[in-house]
Structures are given as C-alpha cells and as structure tokens.
Amino acid sequence: MEASGPAGSVTQLLHEARAGDKSAMDRLYPVIYGELRRLAGSYLRRERPDHTLQSTALVNEAYLRLCGDSTPDYQDRIHFIGVAARNMRQILVDHARHRNARKRSSAMKMPLDEAIAASNERPAAMIALDEALSDLEKYNERRARLIEMRFFGGLTAEESAEALGLTAAAVRKELRLAQAWLERELAPRAGA
Numbered sequence: 273m274e275a276s277g278p279a280g281s282v283t284q285l286l287h288e289a290r291a292g293d294k295s296a297m298d299r300l301y302p303v304i305y306g307e308l309r310r311l312a313g314s315y316l317r318r319e320r321p322d323h324t325l326q327s328t329a330l331v332n333e334a335y336l337r338l339c340g341d342s343t344p345d346y347q348d349r350i351h352f353i354g355v356a357a358r359n360m361r362q363i364l365v366d367h368a369r370h371r372n373a374r375k376r377s378s379a380m381k382m383p384l385d386e387a388i389a390a391s392n393e394r395p396a397a398m399i400a401l402d403e404a405l406s407d408l409e410k411y412n413e414r415r416a417r418l419i420e421m422r423f424f425g426g427l428t429a430e431e432s433a434e435a436l437g438l439t440a441a442a443v444r445k446e447l448r449l450a451q452a453w454l455e456r457e458l459a460p461r462a463g464a
Contacts, residue, residue: 282348283349286300289346308356309328311425315330325364354417354427356425357425368398401458411453418436418450419450
C-alpha cells in the first residue's frame, strides 16, 4: 500500500527527485518517516537491549545515506524501503564491527575467561550474518535481496514479488532456499 501524506505519495516524490526536484527528498522525509522508524524498530528489537543506537539515530543515518550527494534513482516506495533496509543493516554491522574492535583491544587487558565471554556477544553474530549474506549475494544476488526485503525490510512476499517482477509463490520458494543456504553457512561460523 502506498504511503501518502500532505506532501504527496512516496512514489510520486521519488519520481520528482529523479526528475531533478531537489526539494522532493526533503518533502519525502515526513511522509516516509513513520515507515522508516518502524523498520528501524524492527532491526533494533533483534539487537541486545543495551544497544547504543536508537531508532531515530538509525533512521536519520540511513536517510542521509539514501539521499547522498547524487540524484536518487529509486523506482518506487518498495524499492526505496528495500534500499533503506540494506542501509540500516549496514549501519548496524558497521556499529558491531566498531564495537568488536574495541572489545578485542580491551580483551587484551582482561582475564581469558572474561575475554571469551565478551567475544560471544551479539556483535559477532551480526558480523557473521553480514558475511554470510555477502557470500549469498555472490552466489545468488536475488536471494540475498529477498532476505533483506523480508527479514530486514519487513516486506511481504507480495511486495517483494512486485519489486522484483516475480510471483509471490516464486518469492516464497526463493526465500526458503535462501534461508536453508544461510543456515548451512552460519552453522560452522557459530561454532568458531
């Protein structure tokens, strides 16, 4: 369903931005903010309870990346949300890598048992998932996009199908195959 507001529909504003209207992305923010905040909340619910990033900060950082310096080339709302989901995932992975780097340097000063316990926290799982998704993308880019759309972007099978020009049944099948592939890839990483 197309989100709309006083500034117009998301897709219309994206088309205006593609046509060179520099103010269209500014008008888009209040229209799409609620959906981006819901997406950020979905991501952060999967994170540890004491995560230092908040939904608002994640939305703002992702939106800055989405606007960038160049003219945006988003086809429609679904495409925009898919790219937003990917950006949010990358922001969280970057945050996890930074946190892991700090832990490794401080782990040198910890007793061994505390260092092992610290290495088993959530940032490592986020990094492992990102690496597995990157590997899946090399193997099958469409399946990686579908995982991002569904599990990180919260898109339904029907919305993902519309975005990629597939049937909902094909999306569900591809998602099952992608999930099985990821589970197989993540199993050895979890043991490491």
